[in-house]
Amino acid sequence: MQAYWQDDRAAVSINALCQLAGVSKPSLYRDFGSEDGLTAAVLAHYAQSVLGPLEDLLSSPAALADKLDTLIRIVSDDPGMAAGCLYAKMRATRSRFGPQTQRGLADLETHMLAVYTRLFRDSAARGNWRGHLDPALAAGYLHEQVGLAFSQRAAGVPSATVRAWLVLATSALV
DSSP, X not given: OHHHHHSOGGGOOHHHHHHHHTOOHHHHHHHHXXXXXXXXXXXXXXXXXXXXXXXXXXXXSSOHHHHHHHHHHHHHHOGGGTTOOHHHHHHHTGGGSOXXXXXXXXXXXXXXXXXXXXXXXXXHHHTSSOOOSOHHHHHHHHHHHHHHHHHHHHTTOOHHHHHHHHHHHHHXXX
């Protein structure tokens, strides 16, 4: 997963992955069936290990402003996210992937949009959000802004700049 995340996926060869993992090519294909199967497995692992904790944050009972502040801090300041977000990178280049990975990306996108929509619906129900926008519209906007911010981090934009842009972007939501 780290090789796909830290480097451009297109630049990571199967031979290099096998060498990094200390496995043979035949065993990799036996376990994953194809490069598409491997990529889909990497995406699923990333969703569970990295996006899962973000989902927990967004589903917590904290106030919307506190959740957004924490999300902004993670996206802009977390050293582990300096390479950006594998999910955002893969979404931006989805046509490069096989059908299994593309299905995984579509499913994950649907799931994350549902998480963001639930964030706004729950916040409105708790009185933490005035609900001036359709929750699905707010969810799509936040999803895109977070993806863009992760892409900016990966491109080397300073954390303070990414943070300022995200604060500005999320100000339309609160």
